Amino acid sequence: MRNETIVELVDVWKVYRMGRRRRIEVEALRGVDLRVPRGEFLAVMGPSGSGKSTLLHIMGCLDRPTEGKVLFEGRDVSRLRPVALARIRNRRVGFVFQSFNLSPTLTALGNVELPMVFAGVPRRKRLARARELLARVGLRERERHLPSELSGGEQQRVAIARALANSPDLLLADEPTGNLDTETGRGVLSLLSEANGEGVTVAVVTHDPEVAAAAARKLRIRDGRIVGDDDA
Amino acid sequence: MMLDFLRIAVRGLLHRKKRSWLTIIGILIGITSVVALVSLGTSMQLAVRRSFEELGYDVMMILPGELGGGFGGPASLGASFEIDADALSEVEGVGEIGLMSYESLYVRAGENEGFLDTLGVSENIFSFFKVEMVAGRGFSPGERGAVVLGVEVAKELNLDVGDTLEIEDRPFAVVGIYSADSRLDEDAILIPLPDMQALLGTQGVSMVFVRAAPGYEVGKVATRLEEFLYESRGRRDLSVQTMEEVHEVVQRALGILGAFLGGIAGIALLVGGIGVMNTMYTAVLERTREIGVMKAVGARNSQIMLVFLLESGLMGLVGGAMGTGIGALLNFAAVTAAKAVLGARVLEYGISWWLVLGALGFSFLVGAFAGLLPARSAAKLDPVRALRYE
Numbered sequence: 001m002r003n004e005t006i007v008e009l010v011d012v013w014k015v016y017r018m019g020r021r022r023r024i025e026v027e028a029l030r031g032v033d034l035r036v037p038r039g040e041f042l043a044v045m046g047p048s049g050s051g052k053s054t055l056l057h058i059m060g061c062l063d064r065p066t067e068g069k070v071l072f073e074g075r076d077v078s079r080l081r082p083v084a085l086a087r088i089r090n091r092r093v094g095f096v097f098q099s100f101n102l103s104p105t106l107t108a109l110g111n112v113e114l115p116m117v118f119a120g121v122p123r124r125k126r127l128a129r130a131r132e133l134l135a136r137v138g139l140r141e142r143e144r145h146l147p148s149e150l151s152g153g154e155q156q157r158v159a160i161a162r163a164l165a166n167s168p169d170l171l172l173a174d175e176p177t178g179n180l181d182t183e184t185g186r187g188v189l190s191l192l193s194e195a196n197g198e199g200v201t202v203a204v205v206t207h208d209p210e211v212a213a214a215a216a217r218k219l220r221i222r223d224g225r226i227v228g229d230d231d232a
Numbered sequence: 233m234m235l236d237f238l239r240i241a242v243r244g245l246l247h248r249k250k251r252s253w254l255t256i257i258g259i260l261i262g263i264t265s266v267v268a269l270v271s272l273g274t275s276m277q278l279a280v281r282r283s284f285e286e287l288g289y290d291v292m293m294i295l296p297g298e299l300g301g302g303f304g305g306p307a308s309l310g311a312s313f314e315i316d317a318d319a320l321s322e323v324e325g326v327g328e329i330g331l332m333s334y335e336s337l338y339v340r341a342g343e344n345e346g347f348l349d350t351l352g353v354s355e356n357i358f359s360f361f362k363v364e365m366v367a368g369r370g371f372s373p374g375e376r377g378a379v380v381l382g383v384e385v386a387k388e389l390n391l392d393v394g395d396t397l398e399i400e401d402r403p404f405a406v407v408g409i410y411s412a413d414s415r416l417d418e419d420a421i422l423i424p425l426p427d428m429q430a431l432l433g434t435q436g437v438s439m440v441f442v443r444a445a446p447g448y449e450v451g452k453v454a455t456r457l458e459e460f461l462y463e464s465r466g467r468r469d470l471s472v473q474t475m476e477e478v479h480e481v482v483q484r485a486l487g488i489l490g491a492f493l494g495g496i497a498g499i500a501l502l503v504g505g506i507g508v509m510n511t512m513y514t515a516v517l518e519r520t521r522e523i524g525v526m527k528a529v530g531a532r533n534s535q536i537m538l539v540f541l542l543e544s545g546l547m548g549l550v551g552g553a554m555g556t557g558i559g560a561l562l563n564f565a566a567v568t569a570a571k572a573v574l575g576a577r578v579l580e581y582g583i584s585w586w587l588v589l590g591a592l593g594f595s596f597l598v599g600a601f602a603g604l605l606p607a608r609s610a611a612k613l614d615p616v617r618a619l620r621y622e
Contacts, residue, residue, distance in 0.1 A: 063616045086531065090530020115529040
């Protein structure tokens with residue numbers, strides 16, 4: 001039976017040690033409890049430095065909590081080795097970033113292919129899937145272009161196609177419209193909603209009220225704690 | 233699978249074309265010097281082997297002093313000694329015997345005069361050396377007052393068969409002119425040994441060539457000869473060298489020279505390797521964010537390491553391929569020049585398959601090895617920090 005909770009955080013703390021001799025402790029998350037059901041569209045909001053991105057990274061197995069448990073599809077991943085976490089990120093999670101973060105050396109097609117390369121998908125299958133995804137985000141004709149030859153909106157659409165490459169269960173976006181004008185932002189938002197409509201769980205860190213309005217559930221974070229949750 | 237990572241690595245290199253090429257040039261210079269110097273060593277060894285093969289391995293030399301003690305060979309090479317050739321020919325297994333004595337003598341031919349290397353030889357000496365008579369003939373048995381010239385010296389002194397020259401104020405008639413493989417051997421003046429001994433007022437020779445009789449093993453004949461010399465002379469002032477022994481000594485010396493030159497070239501390669509390391513560290517720093525992204529989309533540490541190792545290895549390989557080509561061209565040019573200036577067979581082409589494959593493999597390894605630490609630091613980056621890197 002499919003687990004109805006995709007990711008669950010139980011009393012998660014994240015403490016960064018910074019500065020010389022790592023003496024300064026910064027508590028990015030302070031005892032976060034969160035359950036994200038499969039298929040949800042979740043917006044995470046809050047002032048900068050509140051721990052939103054850290055929360056997203058931990059949900060996506062990009063980072064491990066200092067304390068507490070992270071259950072990904074029911075399995076505790078908080079103490080997994082890097083190689084196991086990499087595998088989960090590769091097969092189950094897609095990331096979209098504010099600054100697009102495409103590989104500057106690869107074409108649009110190459111960027112969308114990248115997660116499938118790391119997954120060991122055969123070339124023929126990979127190319128077909130990458131072209132299908134580029135067509136879906138409306139960039140089929142731009143597949144040979146390098147990121148430097150694409151506009152911001154186009155780059156972000158390539159990034160979404162890349163995030164969807166290995167058909168993830170969870171799509172995580174960190175301020176995906178933050179660097180885009182309103183109109184372009186809307187296009188990106190509709191792509192996220194479209195993915196959510198197909199059953200992909202989406203969590204978006206955002207300041208953008210339009211993005212927040214599209215989300216079914218809004219989470220407010222301040223000083224590393226959840227201070228508001230529609231669902232609670 | 234591997235091909236995909238190779239493609240990513242190539243993309244990375246092409247993206248910073250100028251820097252990649254500069255780094256490749258570093259490796260190129262290193263490999264060029266390694267290949268050029270190692271092949272030069274091989275060229276010399278091949279040439280030496282060839283000349284020994286032409287002399288024949290059934291030939292022994294009797295020389296004053298000891299050979300094989302070190303680099304220098306016999307301490308008293310060139311010193312003159314007396315020997316009874318008839319008694320020598322009685323030793324079991326001894327075939328033909330050739331005698332040679334050499335000295336710098338005062339030679340005058342028309343306007344030209346000066347000290348020139350002169351060899352006094354038994355008339356059968358041409359059976360020991362590969363020379364070709366281009367005019368006239370060799371010595372006939374018992375002939376006196378005749379001279380045979382190398383083509384070089386004949387040209388220099390403007391002499392032809394039938395002309396006369398004076399050696400130490402005695403007239404000699406030119407009866408033959410020979411050419412040899414190497415121009416170095418073409419500037420000798422040959423006269424009958426008895427004439428030489430008369431000019432010098434001694435009965436001495438500088439070197440004796442002995443050919444083992446058919447069916448006899450050279451090594452055993454050499455041992456018997458040494459015993460005979462010791463018994464008849466009462467001391468070990470002469471040594472018998474087989475061509476194989478002499479060849480070995482020369483090869484060893486050339487081998488050491490080659491290793492020494494290769495070592496110097498290795499330093500250039502090391503510098504090239506450090507260049508690769510530097511470039512790769514810079515690349516890792518520059519692409520920190522990209523590495524973070526690769527990790528975010530699920531690249532394992534080992535896969536990231538592979539991408540960077542392939543990049544540095546490729547730089548090594550490209551530099552190595554070009555360096556091998558240039559090194560081979562240099563060898564070709566050096567050998568061709570040597571043949572043009574000094575005559576054939578002074579050097580042989582020294583590029584072999586093992587050298588080419590070895591140089592290619594080695595250059596890839598140097599590149600990959602230099603990339604090891606940078607690649608490791610790339611693989612070990614914390615993805616969250618890498619993503620935040622500006």
